[in-house]
Amino acid sequence: MLLAIIIVVALFQGGYMNAKKKKLKTQFSEHESTESTEGGLFTGIAIHVNGYTKPTSEELKRLMQQHGGKFIQYYNKTDVTHIIATSLTTSKINRLTNQKIVKPEWITESIDANCLLPYQDYVLFKPKWQNNPSVKHSVEASANQSAAPPNTATAGNPKFLKEFYNNSRLHHISSWGSECKTYVRQLQAANSFPGREKLLEMERRDDDDHGAMTQCIMHVDMDCFFVSVGLIKRPHLRGKPVAVTHSKGKGREDARSEENVAYEMAHWQKKHGGNLGSKPALNSMAEIASCSYEARAAGVKNGMFFGQARDLCADLVPIPYDYDEYKRVSRILYDTIASFTHDIEAVSCDELLVDLTSLVNEVQMSPLRIASMMRSEIEQRSKCTASAGIGPNILLAKMATKRAKPNGQHCIPDLTAGQELLSDRPVKDLPGVGRSIATKMAALSIVTCGDLQKMALNILQEHFGPKIGKQVKDFAQGKDERSITSNKQRKSVSAEVNYGIRFKQEGEVLNFVHQLSDEVHSRLREVKMKGKTITLKLKVRSKGAPVETAKFLGHGICDSVNKSVSLPLATNNPEVIRREAMALVRQMNFPADDLRGIGIQVSRLESEIIADGGITRSILQFTSIRQNPSTEHPEEKPDSPPTSSLPPPTSSLPPLPFLPSQMNSSLPSPMPSVPIDLPSPSQIDPTFLAALPPDIRSEVESACIASHQSRQPAKSSKAFRLPQPKKNHSPGKSPSNCITTKSPGKTTNHRRGKNRSPAAKNAAALPTKRATAAKQLIYANTPKVNKVMRSTAVTQPAAEQQVNFCGAVSLAEVKALLNEWIRTTEALTMGSSENSASVDAFWYKEY
DNA sequence: ATCCTCCCCTAC
DNA sequence: TAAGGTAGGGGAGGAT
Ligand SMILES: Nc1ccn([C@H]2C[C@H](O)[C@@H](COP(=O)(O)OP(=O)(O)OP(=O)(O)O)O2)c(=O)n1
Ligand SMILES: [Mg+2]
Ligand SMILES: [Mg+2]
Numbered sequence: 030m031l032l033a034i035i036i037v038v039a040l041f042q043g044g045y046m047n048a049k050k051k052k053l054k055t056q057f058s059e060h061e062s063t064e065s066t067e068g069g070l071f072t073g074i075a076i077h078v079n080g081y082t083k084p085t086s087e088e089l090k091r092l093m094q095q096h097g098g099k100f101i102q103y104y105n106k107t108d109v110t111h112i113i114a115t116s117l118t119t120s121k122i123n124r125l126t127n128q129k130i131v132k133p134e135w136i137t138e139s140i141d142a143n144c145l146l147p148y149q150d151y152v153l154f155k156p157k158w159q160n161n162p163s164v165k166h167s168v169e170a171s172a173n174q175s176a177a178p179p180n181t182a183t184a185g186n187p188k189f190l191k192e193f194y195n196n197s198r199l200h201h202i203s204s205w206g207s208e209c210k211t212y213v214r215q216l217q218a219a220n221s222f223p224g225r226e227k228l229l230e231m232e233r234r235d236d237d238d239h240g241a242m243t244q245c246i247m248h249v250d251m252d253c254f255f256v257s258v259g260l261i262k263r264p265h266l267r268g269k270p271v272a273v274t275h276s277k278g279k280g281r282e283d284a285r286s287e288e289n290v291a292y293e294m295a296h297w298q299k300k301h302g303g304n305l306g307s308k309p310a311l312n313s314m315a316e317i318a319s320c321s322y323e324a325r326a327a328g329v330k331n332g333m334f335f336g337q338a339r340d341l342c343a344d345l346v347p348i349p350y351d352y353d354e355y356k357r358v359s360r361i362l363y364d365t366i367a368s369f370t371h372d373i374e375a376v377s378c379d380e381l382l383v384d385l386t387s388l389v390n391e392v393q394m395s396p397l398r399i400a401s402m403m404r405s406e407i408e409q410r411s412k413c414t415a416s417a418g419i420g421p422n423i424l425l426a427k428m429a430t431k432r433a434k435p436n437g438q439h440c441i442p443d444l445t446a447g448q449e450l451l452s453d454r455p456v457k458d459l460p461g462v463g464r465s466i467a468t469k470m471a472a473l474s475i476v477t478c479g480d481l482q483k484m485a486l487n488i489l490q491e492h493f494g495p496k497i498g499k500q501v502k503d504f505a506q507g508k509d510e511r512s513i514t515s516n517k518q519r520k521s522v523s524a525e526v527n528y529g530i531r532f533k534q535e536g537e538v539l540n541f542v543h544q545l546s547d548e549v550h551s552r553l554r555e556v557k558m559k560g561k562t563i564t565l566k567l568k569v570r571s572k573g574a575p576v577e578t579a580k581f582l583g584h585g586i587c588d589s590v591n592k593s594v595s596l597p598l599a600t601n602n603p604e605v606i607r608r609e610a611m612a613l614v615r616q617m618n619f620p621a622d623d624l625r626g627i628g629i630q631v632s633r634l635e636s637e638i639i640a641d642g643g644i645t646r647s648i649l650q651f652t653s654i655r656q657n658p659s660t661e662h663p664e665e666k667p668d669s670p671p672t673s674s675l676p677p678p679t680s681s682l683p684p685l686p687f688l689p690s691q692m693n694s695s696l697p698s699p700m701p702s703v704p705i706d707l708p709s710p711s712q713i714d715p716t717f718l719a720a721l722p723p724d725i726r727s728e729v730e731s732a733c734i735a736s737h738q739s740r741q742p743a744k745s746s747k748a749f750r751l752p753q754p755k756k757n758h759s760p761g762k763s764p765s766n767c768i769t770t771k772s773p774g775k776t777t778n779h780r781r782g783k784n785r786s787p788a789a790k791n792a793a794a795l796p797t798k799r800a801t802a803a804k805q806l807i808y809a810n811t812p813k814v815n816k817v818m819r820s821t822a823v824t825q826p827a828a829e830q831q832v833n834f835c836g837a838v839s840l841a842e843v844k845a846l847l848n849e850w851i852r853t854t855e856a857l858t859m860g861s862s863e864n865s866a867s868v869d870a871f872w873y874k875e876y
Numbered sequence: 877a878t879c880c881t882c883c884c885c886t887a888c
Numbered sequence: 889t890a891a892g893g894t895a896g897g898g899g900a901g902g903a904t
């Protein structure tokens with residue numbers, strides 16, 4: 030049968046069809062489509078049926094006409110909105126046009142549901158055997174033959190990052206989480222409360238005059254959020270087990286042709302109404318973002334692999350993501366709650382905390398009644414349900430929500446009730462208690478919160494630390510002192526990708542790091558922050574781990590290795606971030622093809638204060654002014670908005686000893702002597718070094734290297750750190766090797782040396798430390814470093830642009846000079862300077 | 877004690 | 889196929 034298909038396909042590929050089409054087209058040059066008489070379901074939709082279909086073409090034509098759609102007999106690109114086909118085998122126009130190719134079930138099921146269902150659920154699956162070289166009909170297949178080895182789906186492809194982020198649910202919920210926090214602040218600026226006014230107009234009831242709680246917290250969380258949103262457009266799936274996932278219900282296909290043939294046969298058979306009695310276990314490694322409560326009843330959980338979930342729930346229906354819709358509904362949630370009160374804390378895109386205390390007092394209504402109003406408003410506006418929990422504190426409000434779900438609400442009136450409710454619950458239900466802590470607790474025979482209540486505080490603290498021990502004990506008793514805040518300040522900004530990372534050469538790695546740096550930079554700009562620490566986070570295939578991962582392009586079993594640099598001044602300069610990140614990559618020096626994940630994080634943040642008329646001075650100007658005060662006329666620069674992530678046009682400004690953004694500290698310098706850190710070796714402008722007498726230069730270099738080797742706290746009171754008389758061992762710095770393993774539904778990191786009991790840890794960490802120290806040595810040991818610096822220095826600007834260090838002859842003098850320069854510059858400068866950025870770009874070219 | 881860095885863990 | 893991100897809390901252990 031397969032052979033027959035191939036032959037048919039081969040025929041179609043030839044000129045036969047083209048000729049036929051042309052001929053027909055001339056015959057029916059005008060209106061080939063049939064308009065409907067009754068407007069309806071398919072208004073605006075024009076289908077063209079290709080090949081044989083289960084409901085026949087004639088039947089589909091009739092159905093379309095009956096329900097307000099068009100049926101186009103002879104394909105033309107402009108009129109046809111969807112192509113209907115049962116098998117791609119005969120869909121030869123695939124890829125010659127960008128048209129949607131959809132299964133006929135889209136039509137029939139839409140009619141059954143009396144609702145135009147998303148065509149995305151019915152896009153035709155493309156059997157892999159089409160890529161078999163013996164079947165040369167696929168445009169894509171032949172293109173791929175000659176394509177470069179880097180798979181288009183991997184990070185080597187320039188379009189990868191964007192594509193990945195567009196599809197990553199975790200990226201979306203994470204950035205929405207941040208956005209929600211910002212959005213709350215924005216909402217708080219407004220001053221109208223339609224929701225609250227509605228409450229005020231309502232009649233009071235007997236149950237409204239509750240004794241005033243000292244504090245009343247409500248937690249609201251959408252029920253199976255992604256699924257609920259997905260079901261808006263899929264009413265026919267309500268009541269069924271549904272999961273939002275990238276899987277289309279098929280899972281990974283093995284490349285072996287036999288299986289592909291078997292798959293194709295099954296596919297074919299299915300299309301022809303054959304009932305496949307026993308379905309083999311599905312091996313989709315796509316994660317489930319959210320599943321309906323029907324699916325949960327079968328044991329399916331958020332985060333589970335789809336294949337695994339299908340084993341638990343054979344009729345689990347996969348539906349695709351719709352990020353725009355989640356965002357839309359999330360806004361409805363926030364808008365709705367904010368129409369009642371502004372005492373809100375964003376938890377995530379589908380979840381928030383509300384301090385009801387003052388609202389309850391103002392409207393004199395019971396918290397549950399208020400919750401009820403809010404929830405029905407949410408459902409009415411969004412067509413999605415939310416659940417609400419109410420309690421005297423955040424903890425109990427959250428616990429109440431768990432009890433209330435789905436589509437319900439629950440109030441825990443006081444601590445006693447809370448303690449009662451908690452005593453049965455597994456410790457895992459407490460916020461902050463995850464897999465790791467729960468496991469440790471189980472080992473101590475602590476399973477329920479009741480068990481936890483009975484434990485002595487000091488025992489818990491012994492095992493889990495002072496804070497966690499205390500918190501866990503308090504939580505188990507329903508105690509929680511945290512209050513609701515909408516003004517938390519950001520502490521870090523990062524971008525990382527642990528999927529699709531497959532490189533062959535270091536060039537690809539650097540190129541990707543470049544893209545990530547720009548991403549981080551742009552995120553920093555968004556939040557108007559800059560930071561003093563840049564961390565490169567790598568995942569590296571573990572020794573012995575298979576090169577081919579279980580999940581398609583997943584990270585597999587990895588070691589995570591991080592390394593950071595501490596900058597003397599906070600930066601948000603894309604060039605600085607990029608250079609530092611790249612320097613870190615080079616230092617870590619892992620084989621490109623073993624990388625499985627890359628991330629860049631900026632921390633120790635300060636706010637970027639951009640004032641009007643910020644002033645930038647280069648050290649050249651500064652030193653020349655110092656020598657000749659009469660020339661003082663600091664260059665005034667109107668504040669230029671942060672530059673785009675592309676390097677700005679190069680100008681021939683004099684180079685700076687440090688990178689430009691480092692002059693932009695927002696900290697007013699409080700004292701005459703500003704403590705500064707040494708920049709890392711890569712941060713030093715080569716021209717600066719070149720301008721120094723050789724002996725001082727090498728002193729500066731080694732000081733930089735030493736200081737960054739030993740990773741001193743950046744806030745040291747020492748202005749300049751001399752080479753530390755320290756041994757190689759650099760304590761906090763050893764990147765800890767981890768094995769990332771996938772265990773049921775979760776990724777966990779295990780310390781190689783197993784448990785973190787002090788003794789065991791030291792022993793286990795030792796080899797790692799050594800390896801790291803060795804790497805640092807290679808870097809610090811200078812031939813390399815020096816070479817890089819010298820080679821760059823060769824291309825330094827003309828001599829007259831070099832820094833004259835006012836005759837400084839010692840490191841101490843250089844240090845004093847630099848301190849003065851930085852201090853005075855800090856006082857003057859704000860914002861980023863286009864000129865400094867271009868200097869930066871210049872120097873970077875040499876890298 | 878308290879701070880720092882480098883992690884691990886948790887949550888969505 | 890699949891899209892395993894990201895921010896915050898806090899523990900360990902060294903430096904101060
Ligand atoms: N492992 C996870 C957990 C959550 N999410 C996404 C999808 C969820 O719909 C959304 C909200 O997470 P919740 O924890 O609130 O879970 P649900 O809303 O799906 O279900 P519940 O009714 O339990 O709140 O975040 C995800 O992508 N992956
Ligand atoms: Mg939810
Ligand atoms: Mg939630």
